[in-house]
Amino acid sequence: MSASDIARTPSARRMLSKVPEITIWFWIIKILCTTVGESFADWINMALGVGLVTTAIIFTAVTAAVLVLQMSLRRYQPGAYWLTVVAVSITGTLYTDILTDEAGVPLWISSTVFSAILAVVFTIWFLRERTLSIHSISTTPREAFYWLAVLVTFALGTALGDWTLELTGWGPGLSILLPLVLIGIVTAVWRFGGNPVLAFWIAYILTRPLGANIGDWLGLTPSEGGIGLGTLLTSILFLAAIVATVIYLSISRADVVEHAPRKGVPTASPSRRRAALGIFGGVAVATIALLAYTNSLPHASALADEGPAPSCTSSGTPLSPADAKAAAQAHFPAADIRALSAIASDALSLVDAGDQAGAASRATDLETAWDDRQDSLNAADCRAWSYIDQQIDPVLSSVRATAPDPATEQRSLQALLVTLGGA
Structure with missing residues (x-):
């Protein structure tokens, strides 16, 4: 100095x-x-x-x-x-x-x-x-x-x-x-x-x-x-x-x-x-x-879920879409399924209407609701939780993309709704 x-x-x-x-x-x-x-x-x-x-x-x-x-x-x-x-x-x-x-x-x-x-x-x-x-x-x-x-x-x-x-x-x-x-x-x-x-x-x-x-x-x-x-x-x-x-x-x-x-x-x-x-x-x-x-270039965001997912120790082959839906309906609380399905349905409606900001906001609501239920749902059925968690990732990445593609958003949300039983 x-x-x-x-x-x-x-x-x-x-x-x-x-x-x-x-x-x-x-x-x-x-x-x-x-x-x-x-x-x-x-x-x-x-x-x-x-x-x-x-x-x-x-x-x-x-x-x-x-x-x-x-x-x-x-x-x-x-x-x-x-x-x-x-x-x-x-x-x-x-x-x-x-x-x-x-x-x-x-x-x-x-x-x-x-x-x-x-x-x-x-x-x-x-x-x-x-x-x-x-x-x-x-x-x-x-x-x-x-x-x-x-x-x-x-x-x-x-x-x-x-x-x-x-x-x-x-x-x-x-x-x-x-x-x-x-x-x-x-x-x-x-x-x-x-x-x-x-x-x-x-x-x-x-x-x-x-x-x-x-x-x-x-x-x-x-x-x-x-x-x-x-x-x-x-x-x-x-x-x-x-x-x-x-x-x-x-x-x-x-x-x-x-x-x-x-x-x-x-x-x-x-x-x-x-x-x-x-x-x-x-x-x-x-x-x-x-x-x-x-x-x-086509890619999926690496940030769809930053936090490490809980470890699933269940053995067996990966669930099929039908099995994942059945497991979720059988083991997850019906109120949780309805809440998640309603949010995803709202997001899909907003995407269809061209309201990207509204869809992104509902995607955040979906992420928060899913994270809040993580412990209880993962404990109820680990494999079903992991399956749906992997479906939520492309929803978040597609809706939050810098240049969102409506077709990609619709596919990811529809696939999630099928599993949740809300399609």
Whole structure:
């Protein structure tokens, strides 16, 4: 921090740097934290069973308490800092999930809103402090701006990652590649001479979908494209890795600004800086073109049901449509069948009438009603529950598609209604 910086903030409480040096350890533990943010948020929401909104309120309070601890310190402490990142990661994920799953806000709107909020935060931060560099986090106002920006980047990264999956239909394994490649490009452009602050924040946002996709790949079942560790085991493994890394950093102090060697930090001429901006713009255009192309191809959304389905241990061959209908009618409460059938029928009527917004709203009602009955219906007949759950997925993905196809929507809703007995 320069003397001129200090002069501009005479009333601020000056401290030593409150953030770690940006070494390979920073990015390793950041990705670990984002993976925990995805898997632990999913698990805790199911474990508490109080709904997304209440879970988000709980973690907002937890994050506030952790932030009070972090901001009361006068220098960077690995344990407090990374505990704050984990808490903010979970909370930011829950905020996006509320908009998507509870309020039914399309992901492109969430991504746009969070991008606008982040732009406002950066603008106010820069106008007040004249820098966005995290190496300048040595006053309370700057630290407050920093953590607000971090919270918004987690929410934005969640929305962008989920929107990408919705557009492409990629499975969890394949979906890791896009953010990984983009982070590699950002690193190369930074080494070429790109603006380090811009490169840092782009990479920071991209690590969120990367970590989330890694968490999905590890936690989802093989039938869903994952390796089947489950959200709880994935969370435990990554939390253990975070703890081990924090202990190492606390002992070695390898990421403390005063001690960490700052080797290989590139310097660049103005012409290289301008060329780097052009490269960033070109990569952005190419990425948008790739997503638009993949979205134009036939695919099913990978987000039709983000939460892991309960395990069905029933043996035997998969149910036929007739058997699934008979099992549902025999084992599920008639009131539940009628309620679900009525919602699906309403959605189909709205699709037939061309009211896409109304159909999407009823699709959200269907998802909520199904999730609320998940435990009781799965316990009543696991195989019938799994069959209908797999029928609800294409309903949600087709009705919520960016460019919905009425014929596809009608087929998926009619198939569901046949099983529910409401066709």
